[in-house]
Amino acid sequence: MSASFSWTVLLATSALCFSIKFLGHSVPERWIANPRLQRINALIPIALLSALVVAQGLVTKSHVVIDHRLAGLIVAVVALIARAPFPVVVVAAAVTSAAVYHWR
Template identity: 45%
Template structure:
């Protein structure tokens, strides 16, 4: 078995073990208010991290360019409660003008 296949098998076993561990957590732990708050915030944190990587990463280095300005414009428009399509178009317009 090659190292690649060994890595794939170990990853599969690890994913299964993680899933099994999640299913084995007692319900009283899952119903705790602190756990509930954390569970509600995890998707927001993951999405924020993905956006930050897409906006600031350029290979192995940090890049401040039109993407960051477009994100700032989108954030301002969202705070102003502008419709989502207008937010996307506004951010795209800023990115196009700055590029």
């Protein structure tokens, strides 16, 4: 990854995310009181985080690939169903995936 690429992502993301927060503190409420906009906005995190699970867990170079990561994800689902705390979920997934990666 080139330095200009990583700095662009870092600085643009930071500037935009701060601007959004500041905008919210500065505009009258009625500007974004539209109920449809609010409903969609509430679903955006779920849609994007779900897509990121797929992109990071099942995709390699634009191909859907089943590998050691899926084993880790399945263990993560089991841990979440068992109401395990976040660090346990992440570590359990990592350990499972590493084990499958080394032993398959």
